[in-house]
Amino acid sequence: MSSQTLSQAAADIESTDDAGNALPHAQTAGRQARPLRFITCGSVDDGKSTLIGRLLWDTKAVKEDQAATLERDSTGKQNELGLPDFALLLDGLQAEREQGITIDVAYRYFATDRRSFIVADTPGHVQYTRNMATGASTADLAVLLVDARAGLLEQTRRHATIAALMGIRQFVLAVNKIDLSGYDEAGFNAIARDFREVALSLGVRQVTAIPVSALRGENIVLRGDEMMPWYDGPTLVEVLEKATQRTGQTTGFRLPVQRVSRPGEGFRGYQGNVAGGSIKPGDSVVVLPSGVEANVKAIVTYDLVRNAAVSGDAITLVLDRPVDVARGDMIAAIDQRPQVGRAFSARLVALSPDGIVPGKRYWLKAGARRQRVSVRPTSALDLQSGKWVDAVTLPVNGIGQAELDFDDDAIFDAYETNRETGAFILIDPDSLNTVAGGMIDKKRSPGERLGSLPDADRATITLPARLIEAFLKTDFAKAHAGEIRVSGPEEA
Numbered sequence: 001m002s003s004q005t006l007s008q009a010a011a012d013i014e015s016t017d018d019a020g021n022a023l024p025h026a027q028t029a030g031r032q033a034r035p036l037r038f039i040t041c042g043s044v045d046d047g048k049s050t051l052i053g054r055l056l057w058d059t060k061a062v063k064e065d066q067a068a069t070l071e072r073d074s075t076g077k078q079n080e081l082g083l084p085d086f087a088l089l090l091d092g093l094q095a096e097r098e099q100g101i102t103i104d105v106a107y108r109y110f111a112t113d114r115r116s117f118i119v120a121d122t123p124g125h126v127q128y129t130r131n132m133a134t135g136a137s138t139a140d141l142a143v144l145l146v147d148a149r150a151g152l153l154e155q156t157r158r159h160a161t162i163a164a165l166m167g168i169r170q171f172v173l174a175v176n177k178i179d180l181s182g183y184d185e186a187g188f189n190a191i192a193r194d195f196r197e198v199a200l201s202l203g204v205r206q207v208t209a210i211p212v213s214a215l216r217g218e219n220i221v222l223r224g225d226e227m228m229p230w231y232d233g234p235t236l237v238e239v240l241e242k243a244t245q246r247t248g249q250t251t252g253f254r255l256p257v258q259r260v261s262r263p264g265e266g267f268r269g270y271q272g273n274v275a276g277g278s279i280k281p282g283d284s285v286v287v288l289p290s291g292v293e294a295n296v297k298a299i300v301t302y303d304l305v306r307n308a309a310v311s312g313d314a315i316t317l318v319l320d321r322p323v324d325v326a327r328g329d330m331i332a333a334i335d336q337r338p339q340v341g342r343a344f345s346a347r348l349v350a351l352s353p354d355g356i357v358p359g360k361r362y363w364l365k366a367g368a369r370r371q372r373v374s375v376r377p378t379s380a381l382d383l384q385s386g387k388w389v390d391a392v393t394l395p396v397n398g399i400g401q402a403e404l405d406f407d408d409d410a411i412f413d414a415y416e417t418n419r420e421t422g423a424f425i426l427i428d429p430d431s432l433n434t435v436a437g438g439m440i441d442k443k444r445s446p447g448e449r450l451g452s453l454p455d456a457d458r459a460t461i462t463l464p465a466r467l468i469e470a471f472l473k474t475d476f477a478k479a480h481a482g483e484i485r486v487s488g489p490e491e492a
C-alpha cells in the first residue's frame with residue numbers, strides 16, 4: 001500500500017467516532033492533530049526500554065546521528081543475535097531520571113504514515129507510582145509488558161489497576177521475549193487469558209494480547225510470521241494506529257476564566273482556554289458559581305473574530321449583557337452544566353513525602369481557581385495486592401479516595417467526563433509544595449460520608465514511623481483516637 005493510500009485509510013479511521021459515526025470537521029481536525037498518547041509499564045528487565053527502542057528504530061524515528069551512536073555504543077555489547085542494544089536509545093532519559101526531577105516521566109515522540117505518537121516511559125517500581133500515575137493520566141492506551149517465561153506478576157496487576165484508575169480503557173498486553181519461550185503458543189494463550197480476566201475485573205474490555213520479541217523486532221512494527229505462524233492478530237504498531245483517542249471531554253462547553261479583559265470603555269471579554277465542547281455566537285451560557293445566564297455575542301482570538309471555537313482554543317468571549325465575571329469563574333453550556341457544590345469525592349495520588357494528612361486544610365488549584373479545602377482520605381489502593389483498603393491517610397506515592405470539603409462553592413466535572421475540569425492539584429499552604437494530584441469522582445451531598453469500597457479488605461496500611469508520628473499529632477487523630485488503627489511503625 002502506498003503512503004498516500006495509508007494516509008487516506010488513516011483519515012477514514014479518524015473521521016469516525018468510537019461508534020463509527022462521522023465526526024464534524026472541527027473535531028476530526030483536532031483528532032488528527034493530536035498524537036496518540038500511550039504509556040508502557042513492566043517489571044525490571046521485561047524489556048520495556050528495548051521495546052520502546054525498537055518502536056523508534058523500526059518507525060525510523062531514530063535520527064542518523066543517534067543511529068550511529070547506537071551502533072558505536074553497542075559495540076561489544078551486542079547480544080547473541082548481533083543486534084544493537086536498543087535500550088541504549090533510552091539512556092539519555094535514564095540520565096534525566098537520575099537527576100531526580102520531581103515528576104519524572106520521559107516522553108518520546110515518533111510517527112508512522114498513519115499517525116503520530118507520544119510514549120510516556122514510566123519507571124515500574126512502587127516508589128515511582130506517582131510518575132506512572134502522571135503518565136497514565138494523559139494516556140489513551142497502556143502497553144503492559146510481561147516476560148513470556150514468567151507470565152503475569154503482582155506488578156502487572158498493580159500497573160493495570162493504576163492505568164484503569166487513571167481512566168485508561170484500552171490495554172495492550174505485550175508478551176515479550178517470546179523467542180526465549182520457544183515461541184510457545186499455548187503459554188501465550190494462557191497469559192492472555194489470565195490478563196483478560198484482570199482487565200475485566202477493572203472494567204477494561206478493550207484488550208489486545210500480542211506475542212512479541214522486542215529484541216528481534218517481531219510483531220512490534222514488522223510481523224513475526226516466520227517464527228509465529230500461529231499468530232494472525234495485529235502487530236503492536238497496528239493496534240496503536242487504530243486505537244481510539246479518549247477525547248477526555250464528553251461535557252458541553254467549558255471556559256475556565258483566566259482573565260477578564262477590559263481594554264477600554266464598552267468592551268469586556270472573558271479570556272481562557274476552552275476546556276470542553278464548542279461554542280458559537282448566539283449560544284446560551286451560564287456563569288458559575290453565580291448562575292447568571294447570558295448569550296454569546298462574539299468570540300475573539302488574538303487577531304480575528306471567529307464564528308466558532310472548540311476545545312483547546314484560546315479565546316476571548318464577549319457576552320450580550322453586562323455580567324459580573326471574575327478570574328476563576330467558569331462559563332459553561334446552559335444545558336450541560338458542571339457540578340457546583342461544597343462537597344466532592346475524588347481520587348488522589350500523593351506526590352509529596354509528607355503524604356496527605358487527614359482533615360488538613362490545603363489549597364486546591366484547578367485551572368485559574370484556588371480554593372481552601374479540607375481533605376479526608378477514606379481508602380487507599382494497596383500497591384502490592386492491587387486491592388482497596390480502608391485508610392485515613394495517604395503516604396507518598398499512595399493512591400486513594402478522599403472526601404473534599406470546601407468553604408465556598410466549587411465547580412467540577414467528573415474526571416471521567418472531562419479530564420481538564422475534573423482534575424486538580426493540592427498545595428500545602430505552609431510549604432507551598434504540591435502534595436497531590438487529584439481527579440473528581442462526584443459531588444457529595446453535604447455531610448455525606450464515603451463508605452468503604454465494595455472490595456475493601458479490612459486491613460491497615462503500614463506507614464513509615466515519622467508519618468505515623470505526624471499523623472497521631474493531628475487534631476483529627478486525637479478526635480478519632482478510638483477508631484484509628486495504625487500498624488508499624490516501620491522505618492522510612
Ligand SMILES: Nc1nc2c(ncn2[C@@H]2O[C@H](COP(=O)(O)OP(=O)(O)OP(=O)(O)O)[C@@H](O)[C@H]2O)c(=O)[nH]1
Binds near residue numbers: 048050180213
Ligand atoms: N531474547 C530477548 N531478549 C530481550 C527481549 N527484549 C529485551 N530483551 C533483553 O532483556 C534485557 C532487559 O531489557 P531492557 O529493555 O533493558 O528491560 P527494561 O524492562 O527496560 O528494564 P529496566 O529499564 O531496567 O526496567 C536486555 O538484555 C534485553 O536485550 C526479547 O524480546 N528477547
